[in-house]
Amino acid sequence: DTVLTQSPALAVSPGERVTISCRASESVSTLMHWYQQKPGQQPTLLIYLASNLESGVPARFSGSGSGTDFTLTIDPVEADDTATYYCQQSWNDPWTFGGGTKLELK
Amino acid sequence: QVQLKESGPGLVQPSQTLSLTCTVSGFSLMDYSVHWVRQPPGKGLEWMGRMKYDGDTYYNSALKSRLSISRDTSKSQVFLKMNSLQTEDTAIYYCTRGTEIVMPTGFDYWGQGVMVTVSS
Numbered sequence: 001d002t003v004l005t006q007s008p009a010l011a012v013s014p015g016e017r018v019t020i021s022c023r024a025s026e027s028v029s030t031l032m033h034w035y036q037q038k039p040g041q042q043p044t045l046l047i048y049l050a051s052n053l054e055s056g057v058p059a060r061f062s063g064s065g066s067g068t069d070f071t072l073t074i075d076p077v078e079a080d081d082t083a084t085y086y087c088q089q090s091w092n093d094p095w096t097f098g099g100g101t102k103l104e105l106k
Numbered sequence: 107q108v109q110l111k112e113s114g115p116g117l118v119q120p121s122q123t124l125s126l127t128c129t130v131s132g133f134s135l136m137d138y139s140v141h142w143v144r145q146p147p148g149k150g151l152e153w154m155g156r157m158k159y160d161g162d163t164y165y166n167s168a169l170k171s172r173l174s175i176s177r178d179t180s181k182s183q184v185f186l187k188m189n190s191l192q193t194e195d196t197a198i199y200y201c202t203r204g205t206e207i208v209m210p211t212g213f214d215y216w217g218q219g220v221m222v223t224v225s226s
Contacts, residue, residue: 042219094153094164098150
């Protein structure tokens with residue numbers, strides 16, 4: 001199975017730029033997607049196919065990468081961005097999620 | 107509008123079988139795939155499996171021996187059955203929509219989730 005590795009947590013100040021990384025154990029081409037999950041809520045899709053912004057998502061969010069290394073960038077970070085962010089691949093079956101990165105604001 | 111709604115028992119006894127239903131509206135099960143994702147309390151997301159738009163199914167390797175996903179297109183419902191439940195299966199279970207006809211583009215709509223507790 002394809003393992004997706006994310007850093008467990010990050011802390012940034014509002015107005016800063018933050019990058020959240022996701023590394024795959026094997027190539028997933030560009031079939032990588034990013035989700036935001038706030039406490040008590042279901043996840044929401046932010047970025048699909050590595051770099052495409054989902055409709056309705058603020059342009060502060062962007063994604064990049066291909067193969068095994070991917071990045072979600074938030075610039076600038078706002079207080080409302082406090083959440084856990086997950087990457088997910090759909091290139092190899094079974095599909096898999098990363099362990100999530102909890103973003104906290106200072 | 108697109109909606110997905112999970113239903114099923116909130117409490118299941120150990121070793122018993124879990125049966126969940128995902129009822130969808132606003133789209134056809136023959137155009138979109140439906141996936142099941144679960145999340146144990148305080149933990150991350152786990153992809154469980156999917157019912158593809160063409161009727162094929164795929165499962166998480168770790169759950170494959172216990173898990174079955176089926177559908178009734180006439181009722182716009184997708185079903186999850188998982189047997190031999192243990193306490194570690196306690197989780198919120200979500201169904202979510204995926205687009206795959208051209209290429210997989212992520213899970214764009216999610217149900218609210220149903221909390222399932224495995225306990226005697």
